[in-house]
């Protein structure tokens with residue numbers, strides 16, 4: 630399986646999303662993130678990101694791109710219940726302090742549908758922490774696992790409904806992004 634599309638979104642000097650391409654719109658629908666693509670345009674980028682560590686690092690990356698004109702790259706996952714999608718995002722300076730984000734799919738793997746990633750599944754009021762970047766799930770103290778492993782270890786299926794998911798950043802991803810910023 631492959632996907633050669635480029636997913637593009639651009640923010641202006643005030644960090645407002647001023648452009649998304651058609652592939653980005655489609656992808657937002659496919660990833661079932663519960664996010665309506667037409668709402669993204671005109672909104673401040675940070676309002677779309679729920680965890681504050683990711684916002685902090687994203688803002689640091691954008692600052693470096695703007696001020697030093699450097700191109701930065703970040704690997705991340707954007708999974709759906711049936712697909713593991715590995716993406717790489719490039720962050721590029723544009724005229725007038727605008728910044729463009731271009732994501733490309735590096736690899737796609739199919740899997741058995743994973744209900745935990747279904748945005749429409751009913752949720753309990755207890756929370757599970759997921760890394761916004763690699764999509765691993767925190768199962769114990771500092772123990773981050775792939776979703777399937779986490780489901781097996783925590784034995785969710787005896788505990789309906791599924792937990793709600795809150796986003797955070799695992800130490801491996803935090804370190805990988807930070808090392809580019811130094």
Ligand SMILES: [Zn+2]
Nearest residue numbers: 760763799802
């Ligand atoms: Zn991670």
